[in-house]
Amino acid sequence: MAEKTDWEMKAANLLKAELKRKGVTYACLVQALAQIGVDEKEVNVRNKLSRGKFTAAFFLQCLEAIEVRSLRLD
Numbered sequence: 904m905a906e907k908t909d910w911e912m913k914a915a916n917l918l919k920a921e922l923k924r925k926g927v928t929y930a931c932l933v934q935a936l937a938q939i940g941v942d943e944k945e946v947n948v949r950n951k952l953s954r955g956k957f958t959a960a961f962f963l964q965c966l967e968a969i970e971v972r973s974l975r976l977d
Contacts, residue, residue, distance in 0.1 A: 911955035917974065918965055919952060927969050935968035 907915070922932060929952075933945045941964050951957040966974065 907955040914957070914962060915952050915955035917976070918962060921966065921969065921971050921974070925969050925971070932965060932968065936964060939964065939968050941968070 922928075927935070929945050929948050932948055933943055936943050936948075951961065
């Protein structure tokens with residue numbers, strides 16, 4: 904299996920940090936995604952974040968679902 908690139912790791916870590924900062928579990932994220940019309944299973948979300956392999960669209964959907972309005976990249 905291919906290792907995560909630095910960019911994949913950064914994207915996954917940014918999303919995980921926002922989830923933690925907001926106190927959102929993967930189960931809560933799945934529910935929040937459903938509220939904006941995105942159908943995901945908790946196991947799939949967990950795998951995407953652990954692998955660091957997800958689309959920019961999924962990243963933005965997650966941020967929208969948990970109501971992140973600004974993101975620090977440094």
